[in-house]
Amino acid sequence: MRRAIIMAILALAACDAGDMDAVSLPVSQHRSAESFDIAVSRVLPEAAARCRALDPSRSCDFQIVVDDRPGRAPNAFQSLGADGDPVLTFTAALIAGARNPDEIALIVAHEAAHHIDGHLAQVNRKVALALGQDDPPGPALGAAQDAVPPAGAWSDVHASLRAFELAADARAAEIVTATGFDAMNGAEIFLRLPAPPAHATASHPANAERVRAVRRARSREIDVGQFCFAC
DSSP: OOHHHHHHHHOEESOOOSSOOTTSOOOOHHHHHHHHHHHHHHHHHHHHHHHHHHOTTSOOOOEEEEEOOTTOOSOEEEEEOTTSOEEEEEEHHHHHHOOSHHHHHHHHHHHHHHHHTTHHHHHHHHHHHHTTOSSOOOTTOOSOTTOOOOTTTTHHHHHHHHHHHHHHHHHHHHHHHHTTOOHHHHGGGGGGSOOOOOSTTOSSOOHHHHHHHHHHHHTTSSOGGGGOTTO
């Protein structure tokens, strides 16, 4: 299994959007940048507080990166820096494609939620198990990239990825609601994303499932942890 495939599987992306709905026109560059600044300034302090409350020993100093390289598709993902600090990366196309601060706030909170709940480390452990390793790859995701897993070994990994996405959506709904944003208005962004493939190797759940997770978490119908059935 080549490194590129491992890297793709381990990317905890909220919006691997490809081409967002071509009918929807993005807001102006100035307005989208302003919405992003508003969302980050309000969401990150709440996310950091929840992160520290769950695990005081974990780094909760969120770093923001905007990828403004031309041609980059709308996307966002969480990773770790060399110092262990959580890094939240957003492409300029994703920021420009959001219609309002609620949408950006939900995506920012979603990526922060991946770190709050330790999803990256859990996925690494599951990948290590799929590859028959005792220890998971480190933050650089550089272990055993040429190993060939047994047939069907990735099914648990992909099921976990989908569960993590719903769990992050649910926690994001809690965070944005606590900071005064409208979670359901933010979830409209999911309805403009291309539908993920409907098979066992899909890394993301159906867009309607994501909207439902936000709705149920916002109304407190379900606890965040209950979404993570495969974690």
